[in-house]
Amino acid sequence: MRLLSSILFAAMLASSAPATHVDGYRVVHAYPHDGQAFTQGLVFVDGHLYESTGRNGQSTLRMVNVQTGKVEQEIPVPQQYFAEGLTDWKNTLIQLTWQSHVAFVYDRFSFRQLGTMRYPWEGWGLTQDGRSLILSDGTATLHFLDPATMKERRHVLVRDQDRPVTELNELEYIHGQIYANVWHTDRIARISPATGKVLGWIDLAGLLPEGQKSSPEAVLNGIAWNAARGRLYVTGKLWPKLFEITVTPGKR
Numbered sequence: 001m002r003l004l005s006s007i008l009f010a011a012m013l014a015s016s017a018p019a020t021h022v023d024g025y026r027v028v029h030a031y032p033h034d035g036q037a038f039t040q041g042l043v044f045v046d047g048h049l050y051e052s053t054g055r056n057g058q059s060t061l062r063m064v065n066v067q068t069g070k071v072e073q074e075i076p077v078p079q080q081y082f083a084e085g086l087t088d089w090k091n092t093l094i095q096l097t098w099q100s101h102v103a104f105v106y107d108r109f110s111f112r113q114l115g116t117m118r119y120p121w122e123g124w125g126l127t128q129d130g131r132s133l134i135l136s137d138g139t140a141t142l143h144f145l146d147p148a149t150m151k152e153r154r155h156v157l158v159r160d161q162d163r164p165v166t167e168l169n170e171l172e173y174i175h176g177q178i179y180a181n182v183w184h185t186d187r188i189a190r191i192s193p194a195t196g197k198v199l200g201w202i203d204l205a206g207l208l209p210e211g212q213k214s215s216p217e218a219v220l221n222g223i224a225w226n227a228a229r230g231r232l233y234v235t236g237k238l239w240p241k242l243f244e245i246t247v248t249p250g251k252r
Helices: 002-015
Strands: 022-032 039-045 048-053 060-064 071-076 083-089 092-097 102-107 113-118 125-128 133-136 141-145 152-157 168-174 177-182 187-191 198-203 220-226 231-236 241-248
Touching: 039 092, 039 125, 039 168, 039 231, 048 083, 048 092, 060 083, 083 133, 083 168, 092 125, 125 177, 133 168, 168 220, 177 220
Parallel strands: 022 198, 039 083, 039 220, 083 125, 125 168
Antiparallel strands: 022 241, 039 048, 048 060, 060 071, 083 092, 092 102, 102 113, 125 133, 133 141, 141 152, 168 177, 177 187, 187 198, 220 231, 231 241
């Protein structure tokens, strides 16, 4: 009887646990974006927006003018590779591939390929915290890697309450937190890099109207932070717009 009472009490505590906080958004500006770009990685560095686009035979690394959406610099990725996440590291750009276990390292200014590095997981999203690269592989795990070798230093399991959050995709490191798109959802998770705990969600439902989506795969995917001006940009695969947004406080 005492054991049963303990179980019931624990269940009551679990059911009364507060839901993870959910914030909304406000659109500050909508900019043109290449609606044919299968956006896999997005990063803003020193006044320039860099983008990795995917699909075999269509993958690219490009520099994009935020205001006009015009591609100002571009290099194709060999057609056997499906490009994925992208981040900056010092004066380089590092671009993942999906199932080839290869990362390309480019000079950030000329786009000249400087080398490659290997890793054992699928490559989905990539960001960095100033010490480590942070890689998502489509599971609930985030891998913290040595930027020079891609060797794993540690990893965390991402959980919302007690539930693993899988299909973590494009990543961005903002104010000590990891922002992560969750594939095929309209939500961005804000994650503690120390513990993997989901600290909150940003619900971007309705950001791009359904009528402007050209494909079921035209899903939210792309987060870039302009640290110098405090601006947050988001877009999606095959989206014709890039949005500058502010996060608005939620009700729970």
